[in-house]
Amino acid sequence: MSFSAHAARLRVTLPVACLVTYEWRRPSRCEGRLYRQSTDDPQRVLQWHAAHGGFVHGAVRACQLPGLGWALCAQAPVSSGTVLVTTPGSLLWTAFDKRAPQAAPLAPGERLASASAQLRRRLVAAQAAGEPFVEAMHPPDSIPLQMVAGSVLDPPPEAAVGALKGTTLLQHTLSLRSRLLEAIGPELRAAKDAQAFWEASVWAQAVIMSRAFHVPKDSDRLALIPIVDIANHAPTYQAANAEIRDNPDGSISMVASRDIASNEEVCICYGEYSNEQLLFCYGFVIPNNPCQGLLCPLPVPDTAGRAQLLQRALRRLRATSKVPAEAFAALRSGKDGAIELLSALKVWNMPEDEAQAMLKEGMEITPGFQEFASALDFLEAWRKEIPAGEDVESYKPARLLQSEARELIENAIAEVSSQLPWPLYLRFCLRKVIFW
């Protein structure tokens, strides 16, 4: 298949949805050491890439940046449109979803589940073969799946579970862990060393989440792209200075999307993701991330009509942003930050036949007092789940997410309360005092 022959401007996305955009600034200078002294030095993979027809522009170097791991940096000015890296088709690891054996998604929002399962199997098999590209794939330990992986025989480690408390990642990560266990069940039972196989599978899953690209965006092709995958993430497409293009000959290039100064880091945008999404897939968060928002820990409606109605409502609410509506309801910052939660609660409180009727007649969802009251209860319960900042000792990214959640919840409570008639609000406050 088939990249677009006209080498159109591409956007890459990883298998999660994206949210709103604001202003963002990033330190742009590469101040890190060049080449760290360790076994995963990308020199080997760079040499292997060059020996197999790969191209890296003379101004581009791999360097280590504090807190970012390996990065691509410009050592001299580069003008917009310059091809920075080209990786031949023969060096790409690709899987097409429609051609791979059917597999169920392991995580909410995972769009190319079958392609992902195929790449995972291939990675597990290749791990022992010592291929330079495979050896250079080091997902960070901070990816929540890796934190909760633990022993294949035991429940997830308590410390990891505690660290994620109060964020929706806890629920998603535990579900990802158990779905992965289920998906690899037959191979795991046949393996000589089940723990080693489990660890290899977790590593492979983390590699796919943190390094694989949908190219082109919205296609069914998932790709691991040597050298291009060293580029770090800029939170928005606008903030990035490079982008990925596929070429008619099957190779993939990374091209400067604006002029890049000497010593500037070369960044692409993996997708306009919130911190929750970034942490889940990549193991990092961006302080003051311009793409803000948190998924509400509400289960998806379990009947066809209500699920469809909720998706339609979210699509309408997000019609002005570029955000896909396949995610669950989210809490955002700013006015109307709780509107998706209110709509989701309305759908939740609705009998299936009413949902079906609303779908048929194309009616819009209008949250009422019932939803305002449920939203306050829901937000209160959520806030109580979040440990106070100091309680969480070691896992900084989750702490940042927890404080983001706390702030969004406070704002949402204030927003919802201000719309509730005062007798109802009073009732809510009294109940809170009584049950405290």
Ligand SMILES: C[S@@+](CC[C@H](N)C(=O)[O-])C[C@H]1O[C@@H](n2cnc3c(N)ncnc32)[C@H](O)[C@@H]1O
């Ligand atoms: C596709 S890899 C990029 C190369 C990676 N830095 C390395 O050392 O191999 C994605 C990983 O890079 C790191 N990363 C990318 N962008 C980042 C950012 N803006 N802030 C912090 N870490 C980032 C995260 O560990 C992420 O999982």
